[in-house]
Amino acid sequence: MSERVMSGRTDGLITLFAANALWVDLTAGSAVPTAPGAFTCFPARARAGYVLLGGHVVATVRAGGGRWAVPEVEVRRAAAGLNAVGMDRQDLVRVGPFRGAPGQERNEDMPLRWRRRVMGELQESGGPERAVRREAGRLRHLAGIDWRQVLVERTRDGTQRTWWLPRAVVRLLDAAEHAETRWVRAARPRQAGAAVTVPLSRPRRIRDAGGRRTTSPESPTVSLRPYRKELEGQLYSVLSRKPGTSRRVAEWACAVCRTAPATVLDHCHEHGYVRAPVCQSCNTQERPDHLYSNDIRVANRYTRLFRTDTDDWLRHWHRCPGCRARTTLPLPHLAAWTACTACRSLRPTHRAPGGRKPCGVLRVSWTGSQNAPRSCLLTVAVDFCPSGEHRVLARIPYREAVERFRVWLAETAPDVAAAAGPDRLDGLPAQFRPVIADTSGEDLELF
Template sequence: MSERVMPGRAGGLITLGAADALWVDLTADRAVPTAPGAFTCSPAHARAGYVLLGGQLVATVRASGGQWSVPEIEVRRAAAELNAVRMDRQDLVRIGPFRGAPRQEGDEETPLRWRRRITRELQERGGPEQAVRREVGRPYHLAGIDWRQLLVEQHRDGTRRTWWLPRAVVRLLDAAEHAETQWVQAARTRRAGAAATESPSHPWQARDPGARQTTGPEDPTASPRPYNGELAGQLYSVLSRKPGTSRRVAGWVCAVCRGGPAAVLDHCHEHGYVRAPVCQSCNTLERPDHLYSNDIRVASRYTRLFHTDADDWLRHWHRCPGCRARTTLPLPHLAAWTACIACRSLRPTHRAPRGRKPCGVLRVSWTGSQNAPRSCLLTVAVDCCPSGEHRVLARVPYREAAERFRVWLAETSPAVAAAAGPDRLDDLPAQSRPVVADTSGEGLALF
């Protein structure tokens, strides 16, 4: 360590250099790799009054002599939180680049913006390999995490490259960005003179138990609260244009995992209704992996969506009144379910060290749309199969797939099935939005 850490010195405060060394020492050889310079190198800016460590925000203080310091106990607490994180390096989330993605509403005073930082860094330097070679010896991190050790680059169609990070790290960085946004908003409120007596100058300082608390649902300093269906039946096209929607969404906990802070409004692209506020990780988890507008790759994450966490995801998807009344799923999800569940027994296998392993990569395409069910046909195939590439496993009409799903839903999640169906119309909005117009399958962009 570059400086000796002396617990209890200066009221429990240690210098930034000592905090850097302590952070690396406490998190060495853990699941999530960390980087030196968490307090002293970009994008950390201790003079702003805080530093991000993992998913935590640690306040910095100006000690005697004008030297910036940090409470040692907070560094240790953040390190313990990070060390408890379990990470599956195979469970990846795409972080960019996204062609034609809308610009997310955000506060420019919030410097982390980690997705934008990673994309800009890799685009400017020609990719992760070149970036690492040019920055040898220079500590670089996001919230103290060495993301370069975890970044995975994949190529599509032989030319287009995409970047991925483990889901556990994405959730940590999302939590850090959320905590930073709350800090900036609270600091702005204090500068304006509002709620000066209720908001402490640093989050690590305990509040006075006898002080009157005035934080409400829209207060940026309030802890995220559970989502209880406040947006049920509302149209995304209307709600997304209302000012302050992003700030309101950030006040909820993710409605699916109920762990991380919500960041976006998930909605049904077929009917246009809002489902619920979710975190970035869950929003990416449920997004179909499109190859073309009517062709998706059935990624391994669907094992979780339709098996271990099926009840939570089915309940979430049926928050859309249109899908609930039809007792079905949006077409890309129904197609993935058909390939993953209904045609599971048809998928070829090959020998593996421990038994047999499903072969190739599942892919499902469709012709037509859900608006013309008689002509809509789902085709399930296996790519990269030793017995023949693009091997067609089954062709399933849309109506048959929907009926199979209804039977499976009743067996898998009876509570969700009981609340669905055309006779459950009590909570449908008075003015429903029709489904996406049929474009005969050409350029049909559901997501």
């Protein structure tokens, strides 16, 4: 390790190649396998100003001769954190593929997006065996972790393949994404070189009464029709296939904010009914932030959905006849409500400037199916809490969560609650169309 400390420097910087060797050396006895080339092989981002090692971000700096370097103490700190992680190779979490399950949202603040990378690598290479034999320079690690060594493949009926990773590795990679997001957002103001003026609006293509295309001015003067329940009770699978539906949607104002033009038909993924035409911004706000098909992270935007703009969103969600008849929300939304509203008093807080601040990031997972309520259990946890990396706050049966929501709905939005219930709606199908994964079985089948 004679190369470890760079000549002419006394601040403990080491070259990337020396850091690679140090990382492997320090983590040789770790329960989680690590990979060589953590600082120099794809997808390491040394030139972006940082490198991920487990759940830690190690800053990179430009040293003498144009070479990139990292502080040795940070590498040792990241290695110590990884060595402290225990791993049970029998405690596995399925990482894919999930048929019909919602995919991870694209987030420019998370270049890692490890689930997408793992699935793309395995599906392109044909499986873990071929993935190991990929040519040099391709994906070799994720956050310094050699995930291939602990990847488990299971096959059903000799045809359907599923891939699994130990829970400890999944949590480390989740922590890496979280740390990367915070790093990029914190570094962005420092990297902004000049102010960029973005126009508030752009010319927009519309159709006049005769069907001819025209271009609207910078501030659109076209009047948008308010939504009057014209699509209530219709199935999205039927309506979305009808010619001209997109053009018809663009004529409405968003049914939630009522100011922006609608761009998409929002629909209930649990029952299949159309809710209303909404703008892209509102559609993104209410979309569950899925980690897996049965696991969501409760983003900060849910504070607005369940507190400041509660009445508008509850009214919108209950435009689905299935949710309105059952006086509930789709399972991911009910899980988010349970975490940030029903379990609010259970969330730990920590001292912060100006008062105490809720710590960590809320996450909710569930086992079983909402269509078999006795088997469905919601687990509310806090990730990245200083007093415990993954801390379980509560485990709540589905039926109890529904009853809590009904009581809260009657107090918060009495008009919405008064219009709900099975006696308020006739003609519902005998069976709803579920799309949520049932995780009570070994194979995580979709209904």
